[in-house]
Amino acid sequence: MSIQIKNVWKEYGQRVILEKVSLKVEQGEFCTLVGASGCGKTTFLRMLLAEEQPTRGQILIDGEAMPAEPGPDRGVVFQRYSVFPHLTVLQNVMLGMEIEQSPFWGRLSGSAKKQAEAEARSMLESVGLTHVCNHYPDALSGGMQQRLAIAQALIKKPRILLLDEPFGALDPGIRADMHDLILDLWKQTGITIFMVTHDIKEAFHLGSRLLVFDKVRHDPQEPAAYGASITYDIPLETKGSRRMYPEVRKVVTVSEHKADRNSAMLLLQKEAA
Numbered sequence: 001m002s003i004q005i006k007n008v009w010k011e012y013g014q015r016v017i018l019e020k021v022s023l024k025v026e027q028g029e030f031c032t033l034v035g036a037s038g039c040g041k042t043t044f045l046r047m048l049l050a051e052e053q054p055t056r057g058q059i060l061i062d063g064e065a066m067p068a069e070p071g072p073d074r075g076v077v078f079q080r081y082s083v084f085p086h087l088t089v090l091q092n093v094m095l096g097m098e099i100e101q102s103p104f105w106g107r108l109s110g111s112a113k114k115q116a117e118a119e120a121r122s123m124l125e126s127v128g129l130t131h132v133c134n135h136y137p138d139a140l141s142g143g144m145q146q147r148l149a150i151a152q153a154l155i156k157k158p159r160i161l162l163l164d165e166p167f168g169a170l171d172p173g174i175r176a177d178m179h180d181l182i183l184d185l186w187k188q189t190g191i192t193i194f195m196v197t198h199d200i201k202e203a204f205h206l207g208s209r210l211l212v213f214d215k216v217r218h219d220p221q222e223p224a225a226y227g228a229s230i231t232y233d234i235p236l237e238t239k240g241s242r243r244m245y246p247e248v249r250k251v252v253t254v255s256e257h258k259a260d261r262n263s264a265m266l267l268l269q270k271e272a273a
């Protein structure tokens with residue numbers, strides 16, 4: 001599934017959040033998104049999810065206009081995902097399938113239920129939660145809750161997975177485990193991933209492509225007059241166990257805002273060294 005973003009803008013009233021965003025992403029790419037707080041990364045994900053519509057421009061999926069509603073081909077995991085507290089881990093994962101296959105009753109019976117349970121158990125095994133499948137979410141650690149959120153998103157077999165700082169609230173050790181998990185799942189499924197992170201190291205470590213969101217134009221009198229765009233698009237290649245950092249590709253000329261730009265570039269170059 002290829003995704004093409006053609007000159008997309010997002011404005012809320014007079015406020016421009018994103019402007020002139022153009023991008024082509026092929027099936028199976030792992031895009032990590034970084035940028036200053038409030039620059040529109042979540043808004044960008046929400047447009048990919050069809051929770052928000054661009055005010056200008058177009059998003060095409062396999063060359064077709066994107067459906068106007070969120071659909072099962074797109075799964076999402078937020079930093080704090082609200083799993084259903086009154087359902088066990090297994091029931092939480094099964095619920096996605098039950099609602100999809102039986103939208104009216106929200107539950108399955110007979111062989112369809114057995115099949116759904118087998119799939120849910122297998123998904124829980126791949127995220128390492130088999131041992132807690134009959135527990136309620138309250139009894140799980142933060143890392144386990146995020147594993148459950150990932151299982152819930154993946155059980156519907158989406159073609160695109162949208163991750164909004166999914167590991168931001170986790171301790172470093174648990175984060176490392178989650179990195180291994182998400183890389184394994186990405187390699188196994190060939191799914192396309194977009195992941196927002198504030199951790200530049202994480203962005204380099206996980207992504208096959210790093211997208212930097214920043215404002216190209218600034219009006220100090222009117223900060224909301226211009227939106228952010230993708231200013232750097234950095235391909236990251238994995239060769240065996242060694243990750244290669246090819247030269248940074250600058251997408252647009254970044255403006256007067258030199259202080260920010262220079263510090264961002266220093267950081268990127270340091271990470272790449």
Ligand SMILES: Nc1ncnc2c1ncn2[C@@H]1O[C@H](COP(=O)(O)OP(=O)(O)OP(=O)(O)O)[C@@H](O)[C@H]1O
Binds near residue numbers: 012017
């Ligand atoms: N529904 C909305 N109506 C008006 N403004 C909105 C709406 N949703 C988001 N915004 C504004 O759009 C801007 C971008 O928000 P967004 O959450 O996309 O940024 P972000 O880059 O993800 O930030 P962070 O890194 O802090 O999560 C913010 O200033 C926010 O207040």
